[in-house]
Amino acid sequence: MKVHEIRLFKEPAKSFILYHEEKPFSPWHHHPEYELVFIKKGKGKRMVGDHIDRFEENDLVFVGSDIPHEWLCDQEYYRGEDQFLGEGIVVQFSHDFLGDKFFEIPENKPLKNFLSDSSRGFEIYGQCKGQIISLMYGMLNMNDTEQLYTLFSIFKLLSATDELNPLASPAFLETFRLNSNSPMQKALQFILQNFQKQMQISDLLQITNMSYTTFYNTFKYTYRMPFKSYLMNVRIGYACRLLMDATQDISEIAYESGFENLSNFNRQFKKIKGETPSRFQEQNMVVRH
Numbered sequence: 001m002k003v004h005e006i007r008l009f010k011e012p013a014k015s016f017i018l019y020h021e022e023k024p025f026s027p028w029h030h031h032p033e034y035e036l037v038f039i040k041k042g043k044g045k046r047m048v049g050d051h052i053d054r055f056e057e058n059d060l061v062f063v064g065s066d067i068p069h070e071w072l073c074d075q076e077y078y079r080g081e082d083q084f085l086g087e088g089i090v091v092q093f094s095h096d097f098l099g100d101k102f103f104e105i106p107e108n109k110p111l112k113n114f115l116s117d118s119s120r121g122f123e124i125y126g127q128c129k130g131q132i133i134s135l136m137y138g139m140l141n142m143n144d145t146e147q148l149y150t151l152f153s154i155f156k157l158l159s160a161t162d163e164l165n166p167l168a169s170p171a172f173l174e175t176f177r178l179n180s181n182s183p184m185q186k187a188l189q190f191i192l193q194n195f196q197k198q199m200q201i202s203d204l205l206q207i208t209n210m211s212y213t214t215f216y217n218t219f220k221y222t223y224r225m226p227f228k229s230y231l232m233n234v235r236i237g238y239a240c241r242l243l244m245d246a247t248q249d250i251s252e253i254a255y256e257s258g259f260e261n262l263s264n265f266n267r268q269f270k271k272i273k274g275e276t277p278s279r280f281q282e283q284n285m286v287v288r289h
Contacts, residue, residue, distance in 0.1 A: 016093035024084045028070040033092040035063040042086035044073040048121040049168025050237030060129045064118035089136045110159035126163035170224050183208035184222045195234045196258045236272045243281040
């Protein structure tokens, strides 16, 4: 499944994007802007990074910068080639849309922390969800200035709430986000670029110029799991997306995801996902339009 960069049009006279989506939602894609997505009508499968789940109407998710994501509605929301029954409201903004210093001022520390933590994506629930949905509804009928100040109200809610479910695993990052020259970033980039091949920890020691003990401890501290567990999560996350596409059989998916044999793939998949690959595919297979 190729990840595309899809950008919404921003009017030259506006600093951020408010978009009323009434066409089929964008396929698996990413963009550098932060995004708040409210599904007004629709249900189906939602993918944010390596997190795959069902969504229904009133789904509210905050997507961090450059996380691949997709909302795919069930077939009942498509009527022929031209009619789509789903509907959403999207707010997008870049990190510097209010200038270089806005998120750096002391009063904005809670909001800055929220944006930093949003690298995994958040499902928003509870009272905060209801309040934000109400504000997003209202923004559609506001002028530009009113929309901006309403966005500030949304920022206030996001900076204070704990009604958040993180989505993508800490192990999931796409290579296009890696622009640091730190040893752990180099290691992660190597893993994500080569996870389909057989790799040894010795490869990572050479890249990072670290001893085994230093690398093992640093990697586990940085990414909250050992190297082998991280690699296995990346492989299984990739396999999940292939299983949902259902264009290959399970043995082909196992080998393409970096496993040398089907039995190990089945064992590791069940360990991480709690079910067999065939059961996962049966429950999550999608029909593309």
